[in-house]
Amino acid sequence: MAVNTEGALERELHIDPERKPVVIVDDLHVKYRVLSSGKAAGAGDVRGLLRRGARGMREVHALKGVSFVAYENESIGVVGSNGSGKSTLLRAITGLTPPAAGSVWASSRPNLLGVGAALIPALSGDANITLGCLALGFSKAEIEELRPKIVEFAELEDFIDLPMKTYSSGMSARLKFAIAASKQHDILIVDEALAVGDARFRKRSEAKIREIRENAGTIFLVSHSMKSIRDTCNRAIWIEKGVLRADGPTDEVAKAYEASRK
Amino acid sequence: MGRHSRDALGRHDVVALGMYTLAPSPVSPEGAASAPTFEQIMVPALVGAGAEPAPTTSQFKLQPAPAAPVRKAAAKAPMKKAPADAGVVSEAEPVSEEATAASLADRAVALGLHRVGARPGLFTYLRQTWDRRDFGFTLAKSRIQARNQANRLGMLWEVIKPTLNAILYGFIFGVLQGGNKPENYPAYVVIGVFLFELFSKAMSDGARSITGNRALVQSLNFPRLTLPISSIVQELMTFGPMLIVMGIYVVVLGERPQGTWFLIIPLVCVYTLFNTGIALICARLTVHLNDLTQLLPLITRLLFYSSGVLFSVDKIFAHHPWVIKVYDFHPVYQVLEIGRGLLLSDHHYNPHHWIFLCIVSVAVLAVGVVFFWKAEERYGREH
Numbered sequence A: 001m002a003v004n005t006e007g008a009l010e011r012e013l014h015i016d017p018e019r020k021p022v023v024i025v026d027d028l029h030v031k032y033r034v035l036s037s038g039k040a041a042g043a044g045d046v047r048g049l050l051r052r053g054a055r056g057m058r059e060v061h062a063l064k065g066v067s068f069v070a071y072e073n074e075s076i077g078v079v080g081s082n083g084s085g086k087s088t089l090l091r092a093i094t095g096l097t098p099p100a101a102g103s104v105w106a107s108s109r110p111n112l113l114g115v116g117a118a119l120i121p122a123l124s125g126d127a128n129i130t131l132g133c134l135a136l137g138f139s140k141a142e143i144e145e146l147r148p149k150i151v152e153f154a155e156l157e158d159f160i161d162l163p164m165k166t167y168s169s170g171m172s173a174r175l176k177f178a179i180a181a182s183k184q185h186d187i188l189i190v191d192e193a194l195a196v197g198d199a200r201f202r203k204r205s206e207a208k209i210r211e212i213r214e215n216a217g218t219i220f221l222v223s224h225s226m227k228s229i230r231d232t233c234n235r236a237i238w239i240e241k242g243v244l245r246a247d248g249p250t251d252e253v254a255k256a257y258e259a260s261r262k
Numbered sequence B: 001m002g003r004h005s006r007d008a009l010g011r012h013d014v015v016a017l018g019m020y021t022l023a024p025s026p027v028s029p030e031g032a033a034s035a036p037t038f039e040q041i042m043v044p045a046l047v048g049a050g051a052e053p054a055p056t057t058s059q060f061k062l063q064p065a066p067a068a069p070v071r072k073a074a075a076k077a078p079m080k081k082a083p084a085d086a087g088v089v090s091e092a093e094p095v096s097e098e099a100t101a102a103s104l105a106d107r108a109v110a111l112g113l114h115r116v117g118a119r120p121g122l123f124t125y126l127r128q129t130w131d132r133r134d135f136g137f138t139l140a141k142s143r144i145q146a147r148n149q150a151n152r153l154g155m156l157w158e159v160i161k162p163t164l165n166a167i168l169y170g171f172i173f174g175v176l177q178g179g180n181k182p183e184n185y186p187a188y189v190v191i192g193v194f195l196f197e198l199f200s201k202a203m204s205d206g207a208r209s210i211t212g213n214r215a216l217v218q219s220l221n222f223p224r225l226t227l228p229i230s231s232i233v234q235e236l237m238t239f240g241p242m243l244i245v246m247g248i249y250v251v252v253l254g255e256r257p258q259g260t261w262f263l264i265i266p267l268v269c270v271y272t273l274f275n276t277g278i279a280l281i282c283a284r285l286t287v288h289l290n291d292l293t294q295l296l297p298l299i300t301r302l303l304f305y306s307s308g309v310l311f312s313v314d315k316i317f318a319h320h321p322w323v324i325k326v327y328d329f330h331p332v333y334q335v336l337e338i339g340r341g342l343l344l345s346d347h348h349y350n351p352h353h354w355i356f357l358c359i360v361s362v363a364v365l366a367v368g369v370v371f372f373w374k375a376e377e378r379y380g381r382e383h
Helices: A046-050 A086-094 A125-136 A140-154 A169-180 A199-215 A226-232 A250-261 B002-022 B025-033 B038-047 B057-061 B067-076 B079-098 B101-110 B122-131 B133-150 B156-180 B185-211 B214-219 B226-252 B259-288 B292-306 B321-327 B331-343 B352-374
Strands: A021-035 A057-071 A075-079 A101-106 A187-191 A218-222 A235-240 A243-248
Touching: A021 A086, A021 B101, A057 A086, A057 A101, A057 A218, A075 A086, A075 A226, A075 A250, A086 A101, A086 A187, A086 A218, A101 B101, A125 A140, A125 A169, A125 B133, A140 A169, A169 A199, A187 A199, A218 A226, A226 A250, A235 A250, A243 A250, B122 B133, B122 B352, B133 B226, B156 B185, B156 B226, B185 B214, B185 B226, B185 B259, B185 B292, B185 B331, B226 B259, B259 B292, B259 B331, B259 B352, B331 B352
Parallel strands: A057 A243, A075 A218, A075 A235, A187 A218
Antiparallel strands: A021 A057, A021 A101, A235 A243
16 A cells, blocks of 8 residues: 655556556646635726636635556545545546646546436426436437336336426435436446435445446445445545545555544 | 664754755756655665665755755654655656656557547547437427426417517617608517527527536536537527517518518528527637626627617618628628518518628637637536
């Protein structure tokens, strides 16, 4: 296990020639520009307003030079406290959040397991299956094939023609999960909050995640539960304040992480 | 062991501090050129802690500046961490010698990797957008359905709103203009208001197409061009029925339908190319400057009053021929003029304006597509 004590871990990456790398994260920096609250943005000169980093804007340096290599068939758990940059890292790996510096290389485009944003609550569950699957990149013919399976998995046979806004939160979470889980991925990013619904459905969705994970080449799993990281990951990455604190076998990283939390 | 290394570190301190105070100036350029890494300094300190502690003085001569950080780091580093640190350092050492960012890119490409989120070439991008056409189309259709469900009169509002607009503005401006009104003024205003509606909607919805769909942009991968295009498709779908209603109004207001009326369809097509270009430009501009969303209604209103929706440019500016010349190059005004020329028997337009309109529309669309594509990597950044 590589432990990072002072400054950044090695800036240069060592790529193991024996294994096939599928994701290379190279000195990744991500910055967000946010309006700092309480300060008025106006009252400055106009040039100041138009300029980047203008008055009232604050830059949050969410990732500060993270580097690692992920290989084929690895499942990597990402741990860290709230606001440490876990989600930012994963979104940057999918290419959804552009890096401020550095880059991410991948053998195929990494995908986030989630589809909620594409759905429209006013429409029926059925219409949303079409919309969600199209957003995931399925063709119309494939969707017709998948539709019965999705409905069955979500257990919404009797309600699929009703508008999604009439669903209970558990029902719509089930539908979202069923749609998102219908796609197979080479590189997959799973947010554990996806295991949703009542206890029974949670079990089924966990099983489904496991199945997806087995079929996918490489997995990144975000979770606050050290148990699920230990159960499923053979490698772990610990991010703290935007810096890679540790990277190595799950047990060692988990121990170090838990020790730091006490 | 502990005592030895403390001695060693202590001596480093002295040496470093000594060199710093004695000879700081002649070495600073070299020091800057090859900035010492933490490891280069720490390797002798930690690996050789027991055996040969004293570093060569030349090493420190080159690096006067980091003397203080070295001392701090050495003092802080607990001894039990030393083996781990030393292991990392010695492993990484040979790699760090030659590897640079550029060579990493080469190696990644050689391994068959692509940079994630990299903007594809323009033609690949357009092909990817075409591949996602079903998504864009279904999104447009679904949004119309969702919106219509919210109102009791549903789709009818798409027609009622411009009708009320035409009545209101037609009445006010009809009274204000007195005798300067064009022939068949009510039909003139109806065509103007309905056709202008397509442009103003394209502009305002296009401007919101990225900023208003942030969650979607941040969670799924698809060419972002799909979103503004989908908003244009949505406008066209609602404009279909509007076009028929417009025809009915014109008939009710005293015109006889003719074969040339069907030329309104190619006109709407050319107009849509122009609107798409404008929507794409606005979509990217609002991403850069969100304040523009506040300004857009004002700009739309300005264009509404200046595009000859409610008055005849030839009559109002009869004493300023140069203004009329300027309006020859006003794309939206030309669309309205051609539309009126097609539908109103007493209205005539210059057929050359078709050519002008086609060229301008294609040019605006091309500029819009390239302008939007150039920032593809930026969409999704939080504001």
